[in-house]
Amino acid sequence: MTARVIDGTAVARRVREDVGRGVAQLVAAGGRAPGLATVLVGDDPASEVYVRNKRRLCVAAGMQDLHRHLPGDVDQASAAALVDELAADPQVSGILLQLPTPRHLDSDALIARIPAEKDVDGLTTANAGLLAQGRPGLRPCTPAGVMALLDEYDVPLAGAEAVVVGRSVLVGKPMAQLLLARHATVTVCHSRTRDLPEVCRRADVLVVAAGIRGLVGRDAVKAGATVIDVGIHRGDDGLVGDVESDAVAEVAGALTPVPGGVGPMTIAMLLANTLTAARVQQGLAD
Numbered sequence: 286m287t288a289r290v291i292d293g294t295a296v297a298r299r300v301r302e303d304v305g306r307g308v309a310q311l312v313a314a315g316g317r318a319p320g321l322a323t324v325l326v327g328d329d330p331a332s333e334v335y336v337r338n339k340r341r342l343c344v345a346a347g348m349q350d351l352h353r354h355l356p357g358d359v360d361q362a363s364a365a366a367l368v369d370e371l372a373a374d375p376q377v378s379g380i381l382l383q384l385p386t387p388r389h390l391d392s393d394a395l396i397a398r399i400p401a402e403k404d405v406d407g408l409t410t411a412n413a414g415l416l417a418q419g420r421p422g423l424r425p426c427t428p429a430g431v432m433a434l435l436d437e438y439d440v441p442l443a444g445a446e447a448v449v450v451g452r453s454v455l456v457g458k459p460m461a462q463l464l465l466a467r468h469a470t471v472t473v474c475h476s477r478t479r480d481l482p483e484v485c486r487r488a489d490v491l492v493v494a495a496g497i498r499g500l501v502g503r504d505a506v507k508a509g510a511t512v513i514d515v516g517i518h519r520g521d522d523g524l525v526g527d528v529e530s531d532a533v534a535e536v537a538g539a540l541t542p543v544p545g546g547v548g549p550m551t552i553a554m555l556l557a558n559t560l561t562a563a564r565v566q567q568g569l570a571d
């Protein structure tokens with residue numbers, strides 16, 4: 286068996302096109318084009334690339350690019366003042382603080398200043414709480430992108446065994462909540478899990494977000510399972526994930542590639558969140 290390839294590049298393109306149409310409708314209805322304020326602190330090359338892509342695709346979708354760049358040695362008070370300025374600016378629909386920030390800054394404290402309705406990364410405690418309670422709110426982009434891929438490929442979730450590897454605030458925890466909300470039976474694994482392959486083999490849907498290259502091999506995958514590889518590692522041989530993709534493709538029913546799987550979905554969902562935020566703020570939500 287060779288796993289079906291879940292084409293995140295194609296799905297992300299469709300999501301971005303939908304967002305572009307939504308932006309045009311918002312403007313035609315008398316609204317303002319959504320504005321995305323990406324905030325980059327310092328000049329980490331990987332973060333610069335991520336932010337550049339977000340800004341480019343934001344403009345391509347018809348949104349305003351309201352990017353701000355702070356020097357790497359900025360103090361906490363000045364960074365907080367910028368977040369407060371963006372929070373108060375009606376042109377700004379969404380604020381995204383690019384992580385990680387330099388070590389001397391308290392990024393949690395900065396995120397806490399982002400109003401929930403502008404928190405397009407879905408990382409504030411308010412939005413995490415809304416997700417935990419199953420109430421509407423802005424969802425973290427990467428797990429939301431995974432859900433969009435599962436839906437696009439008609440992967441059954443109600444009653445399915447779902448295993449999430451990783452429990453980060455950014456990916457694993459919200460991923461588990463989103464799967465639970467769709468009536469999957471969810472197990473979350475982490476660094477203290479005993480016998481990871483044994484737990485993973487239960488999964489009809491296996492989402493791997495551990496940040497360890499090749500952590501999940503063929504022995505951890507049930508025949509026919511849907512495997513979503515969130516991991517990204519930059520090696521000499523290009524980008525690879527947390528899943529041993531060649532071996533797993535022989536047993537899985539469907540598998541996301543790296544690159545071209547979850548990665549493009551993260552930015553697409555950021556744009557979708559920014560449009561949602563703008564609609565709500567302008568009183569033009571569906």
Ligand code: NAP
Nearest residue numbers: 427451452453456475476494495496515516517547548551
């Ligand atoms: P993270 O904050 O480092 O969290 C990693 C999680 O994996 C932790 O919960 C950790 O457990 C768990 N873990 C570590 N070793 C493990 C092991 N041997 N067995 C089982 N679980 C283990 O990472 P993250 O931010 O969630 O990101 C995870 C990966 O996804 C990274 O490779 C990152 O680059 C990638 N990522 C990709 C995208 C995208 O757009 N595609 C977006 C975000 C992240 P403990 O809690 O016990 O430490």
